[in-house]
Amino acid sequence: MNTADSGSAAGVRVEIDDVQSGALRPRPVPYEGRFVFLRVDDRHAGRALLRRLLPVTSGGLPGVDPGRDAWVTVAFTHQGLRALGVPRESLDSFPRAFREGMAARAGLIGDVGESAPAHWEARSAPVRSTSR
Incomplete structure (x- = not known):
């Protein structure tokens, strides 16, 4: 487990290995x-998709392999x-702002106005189940 202090007074520790490397x-x-x-x-189907994505996501500090310049977050x-x-x-443990959504x-x-949600791009497409 790789951790680092966040610098806050509370001494919160960030588990670097749990942070997707694209953010680091x-x-x-x-x-x-x-x-x-x-x-x-x-x-x-959603969980199956996540299992397929797991191998192409990585956590922790980025490696030095230039062949992995692209990443999935x-x-x-x-x-x-x-x-x-x-x-x-677990869902109830998230901050109110996250639970309510943007x-x-x-x-x-x-x-608001031109930036209101009614003008946002289409929000989602369904994840379809596929047999493998």
């Missing part, structure tokens, strides 16, 4: 990225975690 490395210049948004309609919404079957006790808090964070 500088982005190359020029940088190109792709975002894929998915909605989990089937818990089993996976992020979840509260609704997505619920759809995957995360226990209620669209519900749009007015608080300045996403």
Whole structure:
């Protein structure tokens, strides 16, 4: 387990091996990225997708292998975690802002007018189950 102090007065420790390495490395210049948004309609299909993604995600400090310059980062919404079957006790442990989601808090964070949720791109596509 690789840990580092966050520098806060509370002495919170970050478990570096649990942080996706894409968040721990500088982005190359020029940088190109792709975002894929998915909605989990089937818990089993969603979990199967995560199992397939696991080998291409990495945690901890980035390695020195230049052949691995590309990386995959996976992020979840509260609704997505619920759809995957995360226990209620864990879901309730997240901060209120995360539980409510960005669209519900749009007015608080300045996403109004042309930036309102009604003008956001399509939010999701269902994860389809495939046989393998």
